[in-house]
Amino acid sequence: MRETPKERDAIGDKLKDSAIGMAEVSQQERIQAIAEKRKRQTEIENKRRQLEDDRRQLQHLKSKALRERWLLDGAPEEDKTQRRLQEDEERTKALEKSILCLEQEIEELENPVVTKENGGAVNGVSQNQSPRRELTGVEAKLLGPSPDQASAENPVTLVFMGYTALEDRCV
Numbered sequence: 001m002r003e004t005p006k007e008r009d010a011i012g013d014k015l016k017d018s019a020i021g022m023a024e025v026s027q028q029e030r031i032q033a034i035a036e037k038r039k040r041q042t043e044i045e046n047k048r049r050q051l052e053d054d055r056r057q058l059q060h061l062k063s064k065a066l067r068e069r070w071l072l073d074g075a076p077e078e079d080k081t082q083r084r085l086q087e088d089e090e091r092t093k094a095l096e097k098s099i100l101c102l103e104q105e106i107e108e109l110e111n112p113v114v115t116k117e118n119g120g121a122v123n124g125v126s127q128n129q130s131p132r133r134e135l136t137g138v139e140a141k142l143l144g145p146s147p148d149q150a151s152a153e154n155p156v157t158l159v160f161m162g163y164t165a166l167e168d169r170c171v
Contacts, residue, residue: 040109047102050102051106054099058092058099065089
C-alpha cells in the first residue's frame, strides 16, 4: 500500500508535533533543574549567613565569659554570677554544636551525593562522617601586663582573632 499525499502530510505533521512536544518537555526539565539549583544555592547562602551569625555570637560569648572570669578572679563567689557563667558556657557549647552542624549541612548541600544502586548512599547523603573541625581564631589572649599589675597607665588588653581593636578588622 502506498500512502497518499494527504496521509504523508498528516504523518509529517504528527512527527513535527511530537518533536515540538519533546522540545517543550526538554525545555521544562531544564527550567526545573535551574530552579532547583537556585533553590539549593539560596539554601546554602542562608546556612552560611546563619553560620557567620553563630560564629559572631560564639565569639562574643567566649570573650564575655573570659572577661567575667578575669574580673571575678579573687572576688568572693556569688551564686548568681556563677550561674550566669555556667549558662554562658552552656550557650557557648550549644553554639559550637550548631556551628558544626551548619558546616556539615553546607558541605552536604555543596557536594550532593548521587544515590547508588548498590546502596552506597542513603537518601542522597553519604554515610561517611566528615571529621570534626576545630574552630580556630576565636580564643582570647591577654596582651601586656598580668591582671594583677593592671592600672590606668598600664591597662590589660585582650586580643581576639589577632585584632586588638575592632577598627583593625577589615570589613
